[in-house]
Amino acid sequence: MMNQYTDTELINKILEGELALYEILIRRNNPFLYKIGRSYNYNHEDTQDLMQDTFIDSYLNLSKFENRSSFKTWIIKIMINNCYKKLHKLGYKNEIITEINEKAIPMFSDNSHTDTNKVIMAKELNFVIENALIQIPLDYRIVFSLREITGLNVEETAQSLNISESNVKVRLNRAKAMLRKQIEKSYTTTDLYEFNLIYCDTMVLNVMNKIKKL
CATH class of the missing domain: 1.10.10.10 (Winged helix-like DNA-binding domain superfamily/Winged helix DNA-binding domain)
Incomplete structure (x- = not known):
């Protein structure tokens, strides 16, 4: 039933005190954040740490979400910022990204594989x-x-x-x-960097436990 709520509806309920509902937002966005961390060449463990920090940052700033973009876009930006901060702390060059046809079909959209x-x-x-x-x-x-x-x-x-x-x-x-x-000459799939459900459960548990202590 709770999964039928939109992100905005969930955020409003969380801000009204229904903390437990934040778990739904974590589960909805786990796969996206995991892919971001892996794309920055962080290993599984570092990516999990960055995700946990991102979910906590998001929770602490939830009242600042103004619904100008989707919650997914908003939390992805937080994850990207955290990835950059970590790169800087590790002494890597802090590369700045400065600027797909909208109708283009994603490269890995072929579902022909069994x-x-x-x-x-x-x-x-x-x-x-x-x-x-x-x-x-x-x-x-x-x-x-x-x-x-x-x-x-x-x-x-x-x-x-x-x-x-x-x-x-x-x-x-x-x-x-x-x-x-x-x-693409050999592979086609949308299941890249899949975030295993067992890790999703662990992420939910860790983040929720930390939030409850805030």
């Missing part, structure tokens, strides 16, 4: 995708991840990165040119 084939290819596919993405610059990689893997549209991607829609299209097209030949 579930059995997906299971068989899962580990190898994730390895291929991750290693291919590592080879391209971060500014192209993150646009590709948001648009093609996470599934944001051009407007949402631009809002998440604070760049123009035209730059989203340019960077996405360049990223596709870098990746298509070595990936």
